Amino acid sequence: MAGDQLNAEGVSRRVASFDIRYTQYLDMEGRPVQPLPALADDPEQIVSLYRAMVLHRTFDAKAIALQRTGSLGTYAPCLGQEAVFAAVGAVMREEDVLVPYYRECGAQLLRGVTMTELLLYWGGDERGMNFEGPRGDFPCCVPIASQIPHAAGVAMAMKYRGEPRVTVTVFGDGAMSKGEFYETANAAAVWNLPLVFVANNNQWAISVPRNEQTRCETLAQKAVAAGFAGEQVDGNDLIAVMTRLSAAIDKARDGGGPTLIEAVTYRLSDHTTADDASRYRSEAEVEENRQYDPVIRIRRYLVNNAYWNDDKEQRLEQECREAVEQAVQAYLDTPPRAPESMFDHLYEKLPVAYAGQRDELVHKGEKS
Amino acid sequence: MAGDQLNAEGVSRRVASFDIRYTQYLDMEGRPVQPLPALADDPEQIVSLYRAMVLHRTFDAKAIALQRTGSLGTYAPCLGQEAVFAAVGAVMREEDVLVPYYRECGAQLLRGVTMTELLLYWGGDERGMNFEGPRGDFPCCVPIASQIPHAAGVAMAMKYRGEPRVTVTVFGDGAMSKGEFYETANAAAVWNLPLVFVANNNQWAISVPRNEQTRCETLAQKAVAAGFAGEQVDGNDLIAVMTRLSAAIDKARDGGGPTLIEAVTYRLSDHTTADDASRYRSEAEVEENRQYDPVIRIRRYLVNNAYWNDDKEQRLEQECREAVEQAVQAYLDTPPRAPESMFDHLYEKLPVAYAGQRDELVHKGEKS
Amino acid sequence: MTEMTLVEAVNSALAYELDADDNVIVLGEDIGVNGGVFRATVGLQERFGEQRVLDTPLAETLIAGVAVGMAAQGLRPIVEIQFMGFIYSTIDQILNHASRLRNRSHGRLTCPLVLRAPFGGGIHAPEHHSESTEAIFAHIPGLRVVIPSSPARAYGLLLAAIRDPDPVVFLEPKRIYRLVKQDVVDNGEALPLDTCYILREGADVTLVSWGGSLHETQLAANALAVDGVDAEVIDVVTLKPLDVQTILDSVAKTGRCVVVHEAARTAGFGAEIAAQLAEHGLLNLYAPVRRVTGYDTVMPLYKLEGYYLPSVEQIIAAVREVLEFG
Amino acid sequence: MTEMTLVEAVNSALAYELDADDNVIVLGEDIGVNGGVFRATVGLQERFGEQRVLDTPLAETLIAGVAVGMAAQGLRPIVEIQFMGFIYSTIDQILNHASRLRNRSHGRLTCPLVLRAPFGGGIHAPEHHSESTEAIFAHIPGLRVVIPSSPARAYGLLLAAIRDPDPVVFLEPKRIYRLVKQDVVDNGEALPLDTCYILREGADVTLVSWGGSLHETQLAANALAVDGVDAEVIDVVTLKPLDVQTILDSVAKTGRCVVVHEAARTAGFGAEIAAQLAEHGLLNLYAPVRRVTGYDTVMPLYKLEGYYLPSVEQIIAAVREVLEFG
Numbered sequence A, B: 001m002a003g004d005q006l007n008a009e010g011v012s013r014r015v016a017s018f019d020i021r022y023t024q025y026l027d028m029e030g031r032p033v034q035p036l037p038a039l040a041d042d043p044e045q046i047v048s049l050y051r052a053m054v055l056h057r058t059f060d061a062k063a064i065a066l067q068r069t070g071s072l073g074t075y076a077p078c079l080g081q082e083a084v085f086a087a088v089g090a091v092m093r094e095e096d097v098l099v100p101y102y103r104e105c106g107a108q109l110l111r112g113v114t115m116t117e118l119l120l121y122w123g124g125d126e127r128g129m130n131f132e133g134p135r136g137d138f139p140c141c142v143p144i145a146s147q148i149p150h151a152a153g154v155a156m157a158m159k160y161r162g163e164p165r166v167t168v169t170v171f172g173d174g175a176m177s178k179g180e181f182y183e184t185a186n187a188a189a190v191w192n193l194p195l196v197f198v199a200n201n202n203q204w205a206i207s208v209p210r211n212e213q214t215r216c217e218t219l220a221q222k223a224v225a226a227g228f229a230g231e232q233v234d235g236n237d238l239i240a241v242m243t244r245l246s247a248a249i250d251k252a253r254d255g256g257g258p259t260l261i262e263a264v265t266y267r268l269s270d271h272t273t274a275d276d277a278s279r280y281r282s283e284a285e286v287e288e289n290r291q292y293d294p295v296i297r298i299r300r301y302l303v304n305n306a307y308w309n310d311d312k313e314q315r316l317e318q319e320c321r322e323a324v325e326q327a328v329q330a331y332l333d334t335p336p337r338a339p340e341s342m343f344d345h346l347y348e349k350l351p352v353a354y355a356g357q358r359d360e361l362v363h364k365g366e367k368s
Numbered sequence C, D: 001m002t003e004m005t006l007v008e009a010v011n012s013a014l015a016y017e018l019d020a021d022d023n024v025i026v027l028g029e030d031i032g033v034n035g036g037v038f039r040a041t042v043g044l045q046e047r048f049g050e051q052r053v054l055d056t057p058l059a060e061t062l063i064a065g066v067a068v069g070m071a072a073q074g075l076r077p078i079v080e081i082q083f084m085g086f087i088y089s090t091i092d093q094i095l096n097h098a099s100r101l102r103n104r105s106h107g108r109l110t111c112p113l114v115l116r117a118p119f120g121g122g123i124h125a126p127e128h129h130s131e132s133t134e135a136i137f138a139h140i141p142g143l144r145v146v147i148p149s150s151p152a153r154a155y156g157l158l159l160a161a162i163r164d165p166d167p168v169v170f171l172e173p174k175r176i177y178r179l180v181k182q183d184v185v186d187n188g189e190a191l192p193l194d195t196c197y198i199l200r201e202g203a204d205v206t207l208v209s210w211g212g213s214l215h216e217t218q219l220a221a222n223a224l225a226v227d228g229v230d231a232e233v234i235d236v237v238t239l240k241p242l243d244v245q246t247i248l249d250s251v252a253k254t255g256r257c258v259v260v261h262e263a264a265r266t267a268g269f270g271a272e273i274a275a276q277l278a279e280h281g282l283l284n285l286y287a288p289v290r291r292v293t294g295y296d297t298v299m300p301l302y303k304l305e306g307y308y309l310p311s312v313e314q315i316i317a318a319v320r321e322v323l324e325f326g
């Protein structure tokens, strides 16, 4: 009997087995560790994603600076995780739907959300969630993991209508301790949804390290509990994330159901601008992880292959700075909302019961 | 590189693998399918558990009858799952804590809850939850899966105090779709708790069959998501459940942390007395499953080994009938609670704010 | 015109709208083949198929969250939560998402979902099956909370709830699911959602209630009528947004008000009505606003539930008190 | 005697009781090495060890449920929920279990847990970080709901909450975590839990509030005093069970009442207070009971939150209204 095993209690039969795999293409020097996939044959796309990652990083740094000077609220930086978000933005189609948590500016930008809209959101203005670009995408989601079931609902709608669209939801390692993740994963398999789960395993949930969050060997194996495939990718390797993510998205689009992709990254920044990570982790740990920097790695790859050089780099930096400055200016120039507008999108039509309160606000607004 | 695999995308490395095993000792005729474990050398214990299973089944039938005649509220029968609950009751120590859902009368009886107390509970009287026997055990839990985190809390207390006690929590296949199950399993591994999860996989959650509840090959593999061991046992095989459950409990007691045991059973009855299973499943399916009946199987084993005979069977039936009748009488003779007593255990001491409401009830009680 | 019970009216409204609008999807636990534990969805899966009427895994947070996602894509999901006792896992989704998706996104994404749940006591159900916690939902901005109390209104209100472009919590008093039959015209006509209904006109006292308690409230009004007390009975129907004007107008006429609900008293929705009277109707009040409610204790198991629920006698006694006041 | 902020007082009370009672366990997200996102638990893990002060996985339902299990075994778990916006996943555990374990088991199992959470707006926090939903908890039988408004009371009330044999929801107004310093004697003395506190005596009007809004309420009272209006200010402190007598007595004296809270108005806890007045204090009321509250809309992101929160001007205007009434 193949698969049977003798143990102290006698024979027990193996009824299921699972493997979790890890994919990486580029080493830290940007050199292939194995034959590169087809998408590496399109250097233009990779260059353009590299540019997006640098823009993202420039934006990120500026957002932190704005917060420090009081022009922006609490902001969640993305340093070190740019490759994951660039891949998400690159691989999804326009008609697909992104259901993000709060750290995916990079993906949002690639999908057409503007920097000004992002700044409005982080600057405490709901208008930032009414972005012009990907109208079906969800805005950021602050209550951890609560966006994950939304993604299943969006995917249900796509499936119900027979549309070849895919939903992608992103979340952190911490989110995988919440019931919503598991409930949704389980249902996504039952309903065979066109849904890709992307875990940004950046090793920390604020101050709680990944190993205090869960004891499983990989986060990818959490998909085993739902009965579908989970896998790890090197989240600092743009080519690896894109490759595995496209495979998952293609599979979902072809009716193959859900996939979980655990992108192994590292949060190089504080959790948010309200956090001071030096309280709970060593600078040495952070330093050690800087060598895996996804932006540097893909630049090295491009440089190694002569797709990129210092000159281009300097021009790019300049362009990014200018683009960010422009967006910031537009943000700062945005006229404030009228206070009473807080009632304008409460219901489609404001019930009489609340009309008086809205009026009160008109008055309150005039006074201040 | 062992474990590496070539696929269309190149090389990916295996980083984790898991096996799920299934254990059975007795076939449907009560004959060993493999050498029996040590506990089979104690026929007295097995006979006594067989007796408990028959008592449980007698009680079960009576409870249904009482409900039909209006003397009991909605009741959740256990037909077909007696071996699981007998094993739980047998293997746990007195000082261990059971955190049940609502179908474990069998386990509760073995732990010292009386039939009269059980009838009080199902008869709509809180006093049934104030049982004399296992004072630390939780009462039934109706909101599915919500008891599972309690079990982790109880196990935390045991661990915190350094006591060699173990917590066992039981739940159904349906409960494994709820976040609480996963959240608790995950935390139980992080905290290395003395906690055993027993899933009574009776194939149905009211009208939803197991395969519409989840697509995973086994329910046991849901433990993979938490990073600890899960396994299946034949839940109709008392010896298998006891063996694997004792191993899990011993391991927990020795500081080895949590285990998930999926006992594969079948709900031979309606979901509850308020349910009519013929609406959603065929009589043929039920009939087919009757052959796995756990009570018949263990009786056959005992008879095969001359530990049991018709004579004993007749006497046992008589004894069970009498014991149940006595308990029912005690239940029916229990004087009603005073209406105002609904305030007596609201807080340790009733706040003045509610004293007036309690007085009102005294008055309401007098009138009716 | 068909004679229907309240639960049959719910079924008919669901069927009507499933038929009329492809975007309507009904989902929940045991609502497919089994037709729901109260039979509210009986026959619907057979008629409309498994894509339209679907059983979910046993996970309320999931169900609510999935409905939010579907609604954001323009579907009109109607969720059944099997009992209100199991609704609490949905609150995070309802409060943090469903009720504010439109507001957050400035109208870009909307959330036209309906969350149905049977609620209340009186049917000798097991533990956790008999509570009334509508006040929790009535406190959540951006929601509508609707509670029918008769077959015809259940039909029209549920249609309105489904068609409403915003999320509606629709609570069905299961105690009266089959208590009365009433002629209902299954013509797809919805009722307005922002108005209270005056069930009985009267000049002496205003009785305000909703859901199951309206049954006892109306019995009390009838009994009082025999004794020459002319009670006006208002069915609140839509707790949120509240049509307070109808109540204020009534009390302006009667000068007296008794609010009846089976939920626990403290911070129950009766408090909001009394507060509105204390704020906007004070000069019209000849007597204290009395609340006849469930007690501030845990809903007891069924042996005592009859003592917990507001009784006809309690309502009559409260009316006598406010009539004799001052 | 040490000068402390409110959050430091919380920390001191936790430290005192961790030291005094081995059964006390503090658990939550980021409360260990990090000392809590507001530093309420700073230094505690270092001092009492990882067994006593422990970080949990990121799962609020779990945390609340684990606390119920610990409490049933005689421990005294003190849970920190990082922000009230993430408390909703605990409601099922609080409402269906913590608040009724004693009642269900007739006293066999009890649930002496404390659920702490910072709440309210005014600190320019991100989305979902600024809501006030205390009314939801105040509706749940079997709970206590306590809200401190100053360092000294935070200290004494938290000690009382920890020692209370029943579950307590302890909500900390984060807007005033560091607003004032006050001398606090760290002597382990608890304050009573069933009483409102009169912060300022006055004869003209009763201002009732709790938590952060007391700050504006007291500023309003001071401003009114300058104009010769003598306001009595009551800090409700324990919303459940409510010490309504203190409020009734005050209004019997002043004849006028304004309730101030930052939660949304409809079915907010202000309604309960107004309802109590309409029921038990009607004859003493010279003017309508006014509620100055947050609006019945979603708490806006921070650019507009200042408009959402009750302001000193609004409180003064409401007082003027009730003074000029009739």
Ligand SMILES: Cc1ncc(C[n+]2csc(CCOP(=O)(O)OP(=O)(O)O)c2C)c(N)n1
Pocket (backbone or CB within 6 Å): A103, A142, A143, A144, A145, A171, A172, A173, A174, A175, A176, A200, A202, A204, A205, A206, A267, A271, D029, D058, D060, D082, D086
């Ligand atoms: C339900 C909930 N609980 C707590 C928080 C507070 N909080 C914000 S971010 C965070 C950690 C999230 O970690 P992870 O999921 O790993 O994402 P990361 O921020 O690391 O990208 C916590 C606990 C929250 N936002 N939502």
Ligand SMILES: Cc1ncc(C[n+]2csc(CCOP(=O)(O)OP(=O)(O)O)c2C)c(N)n1
Pocket (backbone or CB within 6 Å): B103, B142, B143, B144, B145, B171, B172, B173, B174, B175, B176, B200, B202, B204, B205, B206, B267, B271, C029, C058, C060, C082, C086
């Ligand atoms: C949270 C919750 N949702 C729904 C219900 C209604 N309900 C009662 S039992 C049940 C099915 C449970 O199935 P399973 O977990 O497999 O246990 P079984 O009854 O089959 O032993 C459902 C849906 C409930 N009690 N609790």
Ligand SMILES: [Mg+2]
Pocket (backbone or CB within 6 Å): A172, A173, A174, A200, A201, A202, A203, A204, A205, A206
């Ligand atoms: Mg993380």
Ligand SMILES: [Mg+2]
Pocket (backbone or CB within 6 Å): B172, B173, B174, B200, B201, B202, B203, B204, B205, B206
């Ligand atoms: Mg089952």
